[in-house]
Amino acid sequence: MEQKTIVLGVIGADVHAVGNKILEQAFREAGFKVVNLGVLVSQEEFISAAIETAAEVIAVSSLYGHGEIDCRGLRDKCRESGLNNILLYVGGYLVVGKQDWKETEKKFKDMGFDRVYPPGTLPQEAITDLRRDLGLEAGA
């Protein structure tokens, strides 16, 4: 079976590097091809990488509380760049402090993200969703 490609990175001026490494490892072990851009990644870098590698998914992390500003416009730029069907996932500590999760989730979904994950999400949860969203489930 052809490997599906995920572009991974921590967006904006965010330097939290540990979760990123863990996600890379977990996605790779789950059989995905991972293009890890590391920390301090701009929207343009996510998009360029996805174009060259023909990725199916862009998985964005944001830990430092500026996720909302950093992620705004990513979906539009993807469309503009011809990435019409790409899946956008986002997770980490998306907003500052303790805000209502439902509201945060809605905010990011409205921005065009397909999946939005609260703090402390385990990679396995995302892997299950990836398999479902990419039609890789056993028997599917």
Added chain:
Amino acid sequence: MTEKEQALLIDFGSTYTKLTAVDLGRAEVIGTAKAPTTVQEDIMIGLENAMRRLKEDYGVDPGRCGRRIACSSAAGGLKMVAVGLVPDLTAEAAKRAALGAGARVLSVLSYELTREEIERMEALKPDIVLLAGGTDGGNRDVILANAGRLAQSSLNVPMVVAGNKNAADAVKDVLIEAGKDVRITGNVMPELGKLNVEPARVTIRSVFMERIVAAKGLKRAENFVEGVVMPTPAAVLAAAELIAKGVPGEPGLGELMIIDIGGATTDVHSVATGDPTKPGVTPKGLPEPYAKRTVEGDLGMRYSALSLVEAAGVERVAKGIGQAGQAGLGGRKGLEDLEGREGLDEERIRSIAQDLNRHTDKVPVTEEEYQIDTGLGYVATEMAVERHVGYLETVYTPFGASYLQYGKDLTKLECVIGTGGVVIYGRNPRLVLQGALFDQAKPDLLKPITPKFFLDAKYILSAVGLLAEIAPATALRVMKRYLAEI
């Protein structure tokens, strides 16, 4: 009887055919000579003229040199167009591969080629097209579409394909179907952010030897030499790598930069990893080739004197020339009042540049002309090195600054070598090369801070790069012998 111990190294340059004869046993240059290149009529005329001089001036019989190899930048050099997908990724990687192979890159194109871009390519008449796009297993659509457009174009030149390996077969079929000469080679970017320019470099070089040499009217020379084996800039880059790395048993000089200031272009070669030297800096962008070449087509001493003034601005050029005056090159005539910047007004600078642009074979004679050349050379060096080296970008967050590094950090580089007429025959080569130095006013540009400066005093860098093909240890010894610290 031929002397096995002698090698004749030939550079068919755009203006001069230059010869360097080396005694291999003693690792010594036994003669140099040059004569105007005659590629229009018959390449052999210029070569024979130069050989006659070599014999007259040094008593070296070229016919008796046991090894004879050549490089060439005659007839416009190796002209290439590079095509990739994303400008910052595979298009940039393709450009670097072409530059590393010694090409003159006429144009770099990305995404799906438009009709207008194909027409422009046809008009540019490249010698080779380098087609890249997509990482291995990545995007195939764009490189395939571009192969289709190239297939339909009137371009009848070798096409080197260095893109997504999973698209290579289809790309090849499309181009072969249209009767094109296709060479498939390794992807310039097999994985995202991983540069792989060597296979493309090797393929370009073999195309150069097989097809371009003949196409440029150099075939006749091959009856006399073992081969015209590479474009001249590739020979200089080969020399740079040799001098930096050394050979088993003979250490090199370590990481270095070579600045080649010509009439039309200024080339900068660096052989260095360029890793961050400061803590807390995150490298960004495409990784850099260890041996990197950049070419500035708008910075040069003659053909490009006008574009140099355009690019640098009158103010900067005036400052450069004024500085050359203060450094003891002030003309007693004409530029008397030009110790500083006064007197070098816009009109004067432009007329100087215009004059040099019109008289491309002009050699400085008066003090004033030396001062002008030194000043222009300084500015060309300054700008070419600024464009070659990496830079730091500061990202401010509410919690402090983070630093991103794009390109090579060459601040700790210890060795800068200068070549080209303005340094070799000039009055103040050191001042020219000081253009390469770190500038406190632009601390984000990662130029060398305290390098030593050397001169390619005998103008033999390309010859050494050629000699490295057959006798690397000797080539290194020859180079070391004639590198003059200044």
